[in-house]
Amino acid sequence: MIKRELDTVQLMQTLTKGKGFIAGGFARYCLDPAEPLMAGDIDIFTRNEEEHAAILSSFTEHTLMQRTHESLIETKWDYKLKTGFKKESYSIQLINPVRIENMVGYGTIDEVLASFDFTIIKAAIDLADLQTYTHEDFAFDNSVKELIIENIHCPISTMGRVVKYTKKGFSCPNKELLKLFSDYEKRTPEWKELIRRGLTSDDIRAEKDFDADKFIQAMYFD
Numbered sequence: 001m002i003k004r005e006l007d008t009v010q011l012m013q014t015l016t017k018g019k020g021f022i023a024g025g026f027a028r029y030c031l032d033p034a035e036p037l038m039a040g041d042i043d044i045f046t047r048n049e050e051e052h053a054a055i056l057s058s059f060t061e062h063t064l065m066q067r068t069h070e071s072l073i074e075t076k077w078d079y080k081l082k083t084g085f086k087k088e089s090y091s092i093q094l095i096n097p098v099r100i101e102n103m104v105g106y107g108t109i110d111e112v113l114a115s116f117d118f119t120i121i122k123a124a125i126d127l128a129d130l131q132t133y134t135h136e137d138f139a140f141d142n143s144v145k146e147l148i149i150e151n152i153h154c155p156i157s158t159m160g161r162v163v164k165y166t167k168k169g170f171s172c173p174n175k176e177l178l179k180l181f182s183d184y185e186k187r188t189p190e191w192k193e194l195i196r197r198g199l200t201s202d203d204i205r206a207e208k209d210f211d212a213d214k215f216i217q218a219m220y221f222d
Contacts, residue, residue, distance in 0.1 A: 001132060002125065003033045008090065012042060013127045015062065015079065015092075016055045020046045023112055023124040031123050031132055032142045037168065041076070041091045044127075045105070045112050052097045052106065059094065072098065073105060100217060102153045109133050117158055118165070119148045147172040154219050155180040155187075156195060194218055 002009055009030060012022060022030075025039030046052040059065045059077055069076040079090040097106035104115035113122040113135065120142050122135035141148055147170050152158050159180055162172050184192075198204050198215035205212050 002030050002130065005030045005038075008042075009125055009127075009130060011079075011090070012044065012092070013130065015058065015065070016044065016127050017058055018128045019051050019055050020044045020094075021109055021112075021124050021126045021128075023109070024116065024121055027123040027125050027132075028121050028138075028142075030125060031134060032139075034142065041093045043074075043093045043095060045095045045107075045124075046097055047108060048106060049097045052094070055094060059092075072096065072100075073103075102151060103220070115151055117149055117151050117153070117161060119150060120146075120165075120170070122150075145170045147176060149176045149179050152179065152183045154195075155184040156199070157219050191218060 005026075009022065021044070022042060023045050024043045026042045029035050029038050044055065046055060056075070059075075060067075062079075064079055064081060066078045066080070067075060068078050074093045074095050077092045077094065079092060081088045095105045099105060099107075102115060104112055106112070109124045109126065110133075113124055113133065116122050118141075119135045119137045122138055124133045125131070126133070135150075137148065147162060147165055149158065149172075162177070162180075166172065194211075194215055195218060197207065197210060198212070198219065201207050201210070204210065204215055
């Protein structure tokens with residue numbers, strides 16, 4: 001059940017014409033009333049390329065939507081509404097229909113949620129009918145503020161996210177942290193050297209004989 005920000009969710013439903021689904025941080029905020037901080041962006045996923053194209057067309061044609069950034073993974077939009085003295089602004093990330101290694105940018109709601117790292121963020125809202133979906137341990141793990149890791153794209157970037165959430169009051173059990181060390185140990189020497197060079201470089205694009213794009217993929221999508 002959507003417990004707050006129903007008006008925002010309904011606005012997203014209107015902007016997308018009932019296509020796609022919200023997943024991740026903002027969905028978690030809508031479904032977990034104990035979370036004090038709203039996510040900075042609203043992430044919208046789609047089931048296939050056709051659905052993505054339809055939403056992209058709707059956003060492009062909307063006079064209040066402004067495209068602010070494009071990348072391999074997403075297109076960022078700002079929706080700004082002025083009504084009298086009230087001003088509302090929403091930052092929306094339309095996730096591109098791509099799949100890179102463990103990164104799932106489109107598919108069924110179950111497929112997309114399965115690709116997320118922590119159980120506490122495995123939440124989604126279908127924009128067709130506003131039905132909600134969560135991991136079976138979503139409510140409990142959020143209530144006890146515990147990070148349970150189910151999917152690791154990169155152990156280094158996941159560790160960074162662990163730090164991010166510990167600053168929000170979450171804890172990560174040692175057995176969960178061990179998953180990150182175990183994952184790192186299984187990586188090839190070439191992968192470890194790629195990560196080491198990328199993380200210690202002042203400018204990865206200026207590094208000689210260094211594949212910056214491969215480093216970014218290894219950090220965030222492997």
